[in-house]
Amino acid sequence: MLVTGGTSGIGLHTAMGLARLGAAVIVTGRDPERGHQAVREISSAAAAEGHPGVAQAAFIAADISTRAGVAALAAQVLAEHPRVDVLVNNAGAAAQSFRPTADGLELDLATNVAAPWHLSAALLPALRSAEAGRIVNLSGGSEGTALDTAALNVDASLRPLQMYSNSKRAAEAMTLELARRLAGTRITAVIVYPGQASTRMTQSVTPEMLDGWMRPLFPLFRRLVADDGGKSAAKASRSSIWAATDPALDGVTGRYFNAKCRPGRLHPSVEDPAVQAAVIGLVEGTWGVASWGPAAG
Numbered sequence: 001m002l003v004t005g006g007t008s009g010i011g012l013h014t015a016m017g018l019a020r021l022g023a024a025v026i027v028t029g030r031d032p033e034r035g036h037q038a039v040r041e042i043s044s045a046a047a048a049e050g051h052p053g054v055a056q057a058a059f060i061a062a063d064i065s066t067r068a069g070v071a072a073l074a075a076q077v078l079a080e081h082p083r084v085d086v087l088v089n090n091a092g093a094a095a096q097s098f099r100p101t102a103d104g105l106e107l108d109l110a111t112n113v114a115a116p117w118h119l120s121a122a123l124l125p126a127l128r129s130a131e132a133g134r135i136v137n138l139s140g141g142s143e144g145t146a147l148d149t150a151a152l153n154v155d156a157s158l159r160p161l162q163m164y165s166n167s168k169r170a171a172e173a174m175t176l177e178l179a180r181r182l183a184g185t186r187i188t189a190v191i192v193y194p195g196q197a198s199t200r201m202t203q204s205v206t207p208e209m210l211d212g213w214m215r216p217l218f219p220l221f222r223r224l225v226a227d228d229g230g231k232s233a234a235k236a237s238r239s240s241i242w243a244a245t246d247p248a249l250d251g252v253t254g255r256y257f258n259a260k261c262r263p264g265r266l267h268p269s270v271e272d273p274a275v276q277a278a279v280i281g282l283v284e285g286t287w288g289v290a291s292w293g294p295a296a297g
């Protein structure tokens, strides 16, 4: 099972949880030191549950905010791991200001939407080799708000957390289109919401990232995400672990589940196929068209 951003926060706890269940886990991230530390923690979590074979835990360094980074990651995974049962697109960005990447996509949009879209397509050969491959994409931000496609990639006037939230709505729309592309294959794609956790991402939020009216609430937010030694991140990993492994989800695709692993409703704008097409058009217009290969598998 492959967990992007499995080197810290929710992703690390997801990877540890999967390894405890006996899965061989690959984690990715940009920082090799964090990556190797994560492999040690994942391996010892597995060994403690009597799965020493999961010393197969591995780290692959990759920056997925660029198309070249995603392509290099996919090439290495395919070369070293011909079968991937589960891809958890967990890595995420919440930029502190509007930041276009070298490819021309804003950082949150590139990391939270373009990367999982292209990585999922590139890893199809490995997911097809699984009995029933699963793709789990993470939601976030203000659930239930409208997706504003006109603001994606162009609107530097949005507060950074609005931009992040909008990118996560776009990730939901992308996942629904992903599920549609995979219809007729044995591969499923679902969205999970982890719930709020104290992680590097939430701890790096500044008052300037919030809407003006929310800024007086910032001290409360800081208290909510104060370092708790990974407790909330472990709790927030439950929905990803469940979606990756629970037999109840066999054959279930294009659905959204909340932090309690219960089915939830997405905003109608996210459900709109025209909006989904606009998101994919924007991503592919900049990163190039993802190749899905033969339909069946």
Ligand SMILES: NC(=O)c1ccc[n+]([C@@H]2O[C@H](COP(=O)([O-])OP(=O)(O)OC[C@H]3O[C@@H](n4cnc5c(N)ncnc54)[C@H](OP(=O)(O)O)[C@@H]3O)[C@@H](O)[C@H]2O)c1
Residues within 6 Å of the ligand: 004, 005, 006, 007, 008, 009, 010, 011, 028, 029, 030, 031, 034, 062, 063, 064, 065, 089, 090, 091, 092, 093, 111, 138, 139, 140, 141, 194, 195, 196, 197, 198, 199, 200, 201, 202, 233
């Ligand atoms: N924490 C929350 O309250 C919360 C709530 C809802 C949703 N989420 C979602 O949960 C997911 C995990 O977030 P988290 O809170 O656990 O954050 P985190 O602790 O900051 O972890 C993010 C992970 O993604 C990796 N990453 C970030 N940018 C990357 C890039 N460009 N290329 C490759 N890897 C990258 C990081 O590793 P490196 O820095 O080493 O690259 C790290 O492993 C995200 O999708 C986030 O949007 C979080």
